[in-house]
Amino acid sequence: MHDLMFTKEIISALKNKLSAVPKGTKITSVNASLSPLSHVKPETLVETFGAMIKDTEFDGVILNVKVLPLEIKCRACDHRFKVDKPTTKCNKCNTSDLDILYSKEFTVDSIVM
Numbered sequence: 211m212h213d214l215m216f217t218k219e220i221i222s223a224l225k226n227k228l229s230a231v232p233k234g235t236k237i238t239s240v241n242a243s244l245s246p247l248s249h250v251k252p253e254t255l256v257e258t259f260g261a262m263i264k265d266t267e268f269d270g271v272i273l274n275v276k277v278l279p280l281e282i283k284c285r286a287c288d289h290r291f292k293v294d295k296p297t298t299k300c301n302k303c304n305t306s307d308l309d310i311l312y313s314k315e316f317t318v319d320s321i322v323m
């Protein structure tokens with residue numbers, strides 16, 4: 211269900227953008243970032259987005275999704291590291307007392323016209 215929520219967020223960002231530019235301006239692509247914690251695959255998001263913009267004013271807009279690394283800080287040894295997938299152990303001291311520093315699930319980074 212998250213992919214649907216994120217897709218709606220993208221479309222509302224596109225609508226906002228479109229209302230702020232001269233009429234007739236075409237949006238070509240949109241760049242978004244996804245956290246590995248969001249449980250949504252970039253390709254799923256692209257697919258859902260493609261299906262939702264079909265036959266709308268945004269038909270043809272290309273969605274680029276980038277998966278951000280997760281930034282983690284160990285409470286035991288203060289070590290900071292980045293991972294592509296959620297982890298439960300510090301890669302330095304091996305304890306599991308971790309803080310996730312980057313937790314925003316989804317962001318629309320930029321809209322290209």
Ligand SMILES: [Zn+2]
Nearest residue numbers: 284287300303
């Ligand atoms: Zn540690």
